[in-house]
Amino acid sequence: MRIVFLITSLHGGGAEFVARTWADTLQAGGDDVSIAIASGSADGSERWTKVPVTALGSGRSAQIKALRSLLAMERVDVVVSLQTYPNLIALTALRSLGDGHRPLHLISERNLVSLGMKGASRSHRLKIAVARRLYRRADHAVAISHPVAAELVSWFNVDGDKCTVVPNPATSKPGLLEPTYVKAVNATDTITLVLPSRLVKQKQPLLALHVAHELNRRGLAARVVSFGEGPLLDACFRTARELNVEFEHAGWEEEWFVKTPSNSVVLLPSLREGFGNVLVEAACAGLPSVALSAALGTADAVVPGLSGQLSASADPAVIADAVLACAELSESDLYPWLSRFTPESSTKDLRDLVVRLQSRVVSGR
Incomplete structure (x- = not known):
C-alpha cells in the first residue's frame, strides 16, 4: 500500500511524533510510506524518521500544487493528514484530482478545537470556519480520543459513521512491560507534583503551585517539579515565592518519566487536552497521575482509581483531594489497557481502518 502522511513539520509537537511513529511502523511492516511537510526543509x-520526506515549499498555493503533483506522480493509495492546516491543504489539493487518480483521504484532529476559540485570532477563526465547511468532504476522520471524535461529529459536521478513534502510540517513549502497576502515593511523605508539560496558558502550570500550597496548608509536605519550558516560567518562580512553595525547574526532558523523584504524582491541569500522552507515559512508568475532567480528552488517558484520578474542578482544594486520592489506588495490572497505546497496536488499528475503507470503495458501498 502506498501511503503519504501530511504534517506541518517533522518535529515540534505530538501530531508530528504520531505521524512519524505510524509511518515508520507501517514501512517496517512492508508498506510504501513517505511524509510530506508543509513547512521547513527535508x-x-x-534524524527523525526512516521514511522519505518531501518538503512542499512555502505558501498555501505552492503547497497545494506541490502536493497535487506528488499524489498524481506517485500513484498514492492513501493520504493521512494530521491537524487543521494540513487537513485543509490535502482537501483542497484532492478536489482537483480526477476520480481515477484520487487516493483515499483520512483527516485527523489531535486537539479540542472549539474550546480554544475564545480569544483566537481572526486568521485562526477563519481557518476553522473553512474546516467546518470542508471536513465532511474527507473520506474518513481519525480522532485521537472520544471527546475529539464527538467534536468532529457535532461541531465539524463529520458523519458519525465516517469517524473513528485510533488510540495514540503513547507508549513509544517509556515502553511497556507486563505486568504494569501504578504505585500509590504515600501521603505521609513529601509529595512531588510533576509537571511534564509546556509552561503556557493552556496547560495552567501555576495551578500546580496553588495545589502544593493547599497541601502544605493542610500540614502535608508538597513541592513542584517542572519538566517543561515556556513563557510562564518566570511567573512560576514568582508564584512559588509568593506562596512559599518549593519549585524546581528541571527543564525539558524527552524521557522525563525516568527522572521523577520518588513519591511523585504527575499533574496535568490543562484547560483542554485532545488526549494527554504524558498520562499514559506516567502509567507505563508506574506513576499515578491527576488531570482535570473538564479538559475532556484526559478521560481517555486516565483510568480513575487505577492509574490516577480526574479532578471534577480546577479549584486547588478539589485537585488536592484528587492528589491525596492517589494514596488509595487499587493495585491492578494496567497492561491490558496500556497495550492499546503501543506503536504496533495503534498502527494496526489505523491500517485495519484503511483496509476496511478501501474494501468499501471497491464494493461500491
Missing part, C-alpha cells in the same frame, strides 16, 4: 530528515 534536509536531515533521517
